[in-house]
Amino acid sequence: MILYVNRIRVAQSKVATHRMQRLVVVFCALFCVSTCSGDCPSGCECFEASWTVKCISTSLREIPSDIPGYTSNLFITGNEIRRLNYNSFDGLKNVTNLVLSYNGIKEVASHSFSSLTMLRSLDLSGNQLSLIHPEAFSISGSPLQELNLSSCLYNHTSLTDLITALRWGGLGSLLRLDLAGNRLVLLPPGMFSPLPSLQRLFLGNNSLVAVYNGTFSGLERLVRLDLTRNAFRTFSAEGLRELERFERARLLLGENPYACSCETEEFADWLNSSRVQVGDSERVTCFSPPELRNAAVRALTAQALGCYGKPKEEGVADLTLQTSYVFLGLVLGFVGMVFLLVVYLNRHGIKKRVTDTHRACQDVLDAYQYRYEIDSDPRLRHISTNNHQQHHRHTAEPHTGRIPSDTCITPVPADITDITL
Numbered sequence: 001m002i003l004y005v006n007r008i009r010v011a012q013s014k015v016a017t018h019r020m021q022r023l024v025v026v027f028c029a030l031f032c033v034s035t036c037s038g039d040c041p042s043g044c045e046c047f048e049a050s051w052t053v054k055c056i057s058t059s060l061r062e063i064p065s066d067i068p069g070y071t072s073n074l075f076i077t078g079n080e081i082r083r084l085n086y087n088s089f090d091g092l093k094n095v096t097n098l099v100l101s102y103n104g105i106k107e108v109a110s111h112s113f114s115s116l117t118m119l120r121s122l123d124l125s126g127n128q129l130s131l132i133h134p135e136a137f138s139i140s141g142s143p144l145q146e147l148n149l150s151s152c153l154y155n156h157t158s159l160t161d162l163i164t165a166l167r168w169g170g171l172g173s174l175l176r177l178d179l180a181g182n183r184l185v186l187l188p189p190g191m192f193s194p195l196p197s198l199q200r201l202f203l204g205n206n207s208l209v210a211v212y213n214g215t216f217s218g219l220e221r222l223v224r225l226d227l228t229r230n231a232f233r234t235f236s237a238e239g240l241r242e243l244e245r246f247e248r249a250r251l252l253l254g255e256n257p258y259a260c261s262c263e264t265e266e267f268a269d270w271l272n273s274s275r276v277q278v279g280d281s282e283r284v285t286c287f288s289p290p291e292l293r294n295a296a297v298r299a300l301t302a303q304a305l306g307c308y309g310k311p312k313e314e315g316v317a318d319l320t321l322q323t324s325y326v327f328l329g330l331v332l333g334f335v336g337m338v339f340l341l342v343v344y345l346n347r348h349g350i351k352k353r354v355t356d357t358h359r360a361c362q363d364v365l366d367a368y369q370y371r372y373e374i375d376s377d378p379r380l381r382h383i384s385t386n387n388h389q390q391h392h393r394h395t396a397e398p399h400t401g402r403i404p405s406d407t408c409i410t411p412v413p414a415d416i417t418d419i420t421l
């Protein structure tokens with residue numbers, strides 16, 4: 001019985017709460033219609049209680065001029081706004097948080113945000129900025145603390161523009177900068193030095209390949225640096241020295257295509273022993289060679305990297321020496337081949353010449369031997385003086401005397417050949 005009564009009470013109270021809720025909803029709707037319908041730009045939603053205005057995907061072509069003055073959080077995204085002008089945000093002194101992502105913005109004029117003297121956070125992500133004027137971000141008093149420029153630089157010229165705008169923007173209070181997804185390949189040295197307060201720098205999802213001396217100069221307060229999803233294959237000694245300056249920061253280096261060869265040894269040692277904190281070192285893994293794919297770089301020894309425990313310089317020197325020997329061998333081989341080819345092509349001519357020479361030599365030698373025999377036999381000499389043929393031989397004396405000291409290739413005088421016949 002008691003249980004039954006209780007159940008009825010519970011049911012009654014449930015109905016009551018439900019009625020109350022409906023009443024509140026109706027009251028709120030009435031309140032909102034009475035207050036919001038007044039000065040809210042068409043296509044936008046205005047929430048006075050939270051000082052928030054949202055103009056989302058309503059094909060706006062420019063920033064509405066009738067945004068309420070109380071607005072503190074302004075979201076204008078997914079529209080078709082091509083250009084921001086110096087007076088686009090006039091009269092919006094209370095805006096602290098401005099989101100302008102995915103509006104197809106191409107151009108940001110100088111002093112576009114200068115009326116927003118309370119602006120803390122600016123999000124321009126997902127636009128196609130191709131023209132950023134040098135003083136695009138300047139606001140007197142430097143209130144800006146967060147700047148989101150992810151996936152918004154149109155091409156390399158925009159990066160140059162941006163660097164100028166960072167220098168001229170008076171961004172001394174900026175704490176957080178997002179430059180992810182901008183296909184950045186190279187960061188010019190000193191690019192971030194106009195941002196002395198910066199604490200968080202997001203450079204993920206770009207195409208960065210190297211860090212140099214000065215890449216991060218001026219960033220003394222950094223606590224977080226995101227270099228994930230780039231194109232780093234390793235970090236050079238110079239790059240590691242540059243990263244070494246972030247002793248108190250948390251670095252993210254994962255998801256890069258690290259090539260684990262002997263050149264990676266220094267990086268592996270650094271990961272294992274540096275005081276710099278790499279927050280995702282378990283994700284710093286080899287992409288190549290295939291046999292080391294997904295191996296943690298920090299766990300790799302010199303042997304595993306193919307350095308065979310040699311000091312790096314020696315290995316390199318050996319390699320150069322080997323390379324030059326191989327090159328020399330190749331050149332000699334080539335010369336030899338060419339020689340053989342020439343010989344092969346001329347084989348008939350050469351054969352003829354060789355037989356000719358051989359015959360000539362034979363003749364000369366025969367002649368010499370004949371003469372020697374005659375000269376060494378006194379009887380024959382005596383007889384021969386009267387001989388017609390011997391007379392002939394005497395006239396050939398200067399030639400025959402010279403022959404032994406000469407090579408066989410010397411043209412043989414015809415008269416000597418005659419003798420042997």
Ligand SMILES: *[C@@H]1O[C@H](CO)[C@@H](O)[C@H](O)[C@H]1NC(C)=O
Nearest residue numbers: 068069070071091093094095
């Ligand atoms: C801006 O904010 C200040 C204080 O937060 C407030 O007093 C002022 O009325 C606001 N301005 C407008 C136009 O609502």
Ligand SMILES: *[C@@H]1O[C@H](CO)[C@@H](O)[C@H](O)[C@H]1NC(C)=O
Nearest residue numbers: 101123125126148150178202
């Ligand atoms: C910047 O904007 C992108 C996309 O709009 C978002 O994913 C990212 O989290 C933002 N960055 C920061 C640091 O809030």
Ligand SMILES: *[C@@H]1O[C@H](CO)[C@@H](O)[C@H](O)[C@H]1NC(C)=O
Nearest residue numbers: 129130131154155156157158
């Ligand atoms: C970048 O785009 C702008 C505008 O289309 C063009 O004028 C400029 O030449 C481009 N720069 C490069 C490096 O392609």
Ligand SMILES: *[C@@H]1O[C@H](CO)[C@@H](O)[C@H](O)[C@H]1NC(C)=O
Nearest residue numbers: 151180181182183204205206
């Ligand atoms: C990475 O950047 C490209 C633009 O360079 C962008 O289209 C893509 O959405 C980004 N990926 C992520 C996961 O943010």
Ligand SMILES: *[C@@H]1O[C@H](CO)[C@@H](O)[C@H](O)[C@H]1NC(C)=O
Nearest residue numbers: 189212213214217237238241
């Ligand atoms: C790095 O650059 C600074 C000046 O920008 C120079 O003083 C220093 O010697 C350089 N360090 C190396 C290792 O090249």
Ligand SMILES: *[C@@H]1O[C@H](CO)[C@@H](O)[C@H](O)[C@H]1NC(C)=O
Nearest residue numbers: 268269272273298299300301
């Ligand atoms: C990492 O460093 C420790 C000492 O700091 C050393 O004993 C260990 O062998 C190192 N590991 C690699 C893979 O270099």
